[in-house]
Ligand SMILES: NC(=O)C1=CN([C@@H]2O[C@H](COP(=O)(O)OP(=O)(O)OC[C@H]3O[C@@H](n4cnc5c(N)ncnc54)[C@H](O)[C@@H]3O)[C@@H](O)[C@H]2O)C=CC1
């Protein structure tokens with residue numbers, strides 16, 4: 001990233017916890033100028049730590065933070081969002097920066113209502129592998145977001161992984177169900193694999209190492225993209241062999257049906273969250 005480009009936007013992160021902090025660290029790693037990043041938080045100690053590590057500016061005054069920003073990142077928990085948006089409303093309506101929400105569930109309609117009226121707004125759904133630069137985020141922009149502003153948002157998320165746009169806002173509930181919550185599904189499967197290894201007689205540490213490295217290796221093969229997931233599976237599955245028995249057991253227990261039911265429940269919950277928090 002060019003550090004001499006005068007068009008780089010000035011960023012204000014309102015809430016710099018796990019996710020906001022990960023994006024800030026990613027931007028700094030990519031060479032984004034620290035003096036163009038300001039972050040606020042309710043946790044002064046972690047904010048000081050982040051500032052010492054990255055050289056960014058910090059403040060505990062949210063309104064002051066947005067007063068000079070081109071892009072305001074709303075990085076607080078969904079439950080804290082109403083209070084934060086209401087506090088920011090006068091500042092963002094006066095300055096009219098691009099606003100980016102990373103909160104699960106909360107719709108653009110609700111956010112704009114809390115922010116005091118229309119604004120250029122992007123909703124996103126990142127995921128926790130962003131902490132390691134291996135995230136993926138689904139993004140939805142309101143029609144008045146400019147191409148340049150879309151570019152700013154892509155810069156942010158590409159600093160911690162991939163950034164993919166969706167056409168309609170309702171698709172973000174599906175993104176939440178697949179990739180937002182998705183890391184937890186792989187962690188759950190890995191937990192189950194460790195327990196199964198123990199039950200088959202392996203020491204816990206060995207079962208753990210085998211399961212973890214298998215997850216990492218399989219993940220690397222998937223993203224290498226040389227074969228589709230189904231083809232990769234077929235290549236492990238020797239006819240009449242061990243994998244075939246295991247896969248048939250999964251299919252007989254309707255693993256695919258379980259995945260569909262689980263992700264449908266997550267998507268439904270994303271929609272419910274918005275209703276619950278609307279207040
Ligand atoms: N954890 C996950 O897997 C994912 C989380 N998200 C979303 O990211 C958002 C943030 O989540 P995390 O980073 O995990 O939470 P976190 O609790 O680590 O960070 C929240 C930050 O907001 C700050 N904060 C709280 N109230 C504030 C206020 N009034 N003014 C300024 N700062 C304030 C806290 O001090 C903290 O720094 C949430 O809205 C969540 O829905 C999105 C995708 C995945």
Ligand SMILES: O=C(O)[C@@H]1CCC=N1
Nearest residue numbers: 104176179180181182
């Ligand atoms: O579980 C949740 O509600 C959040 C959104 C996606 C991941 N964590």
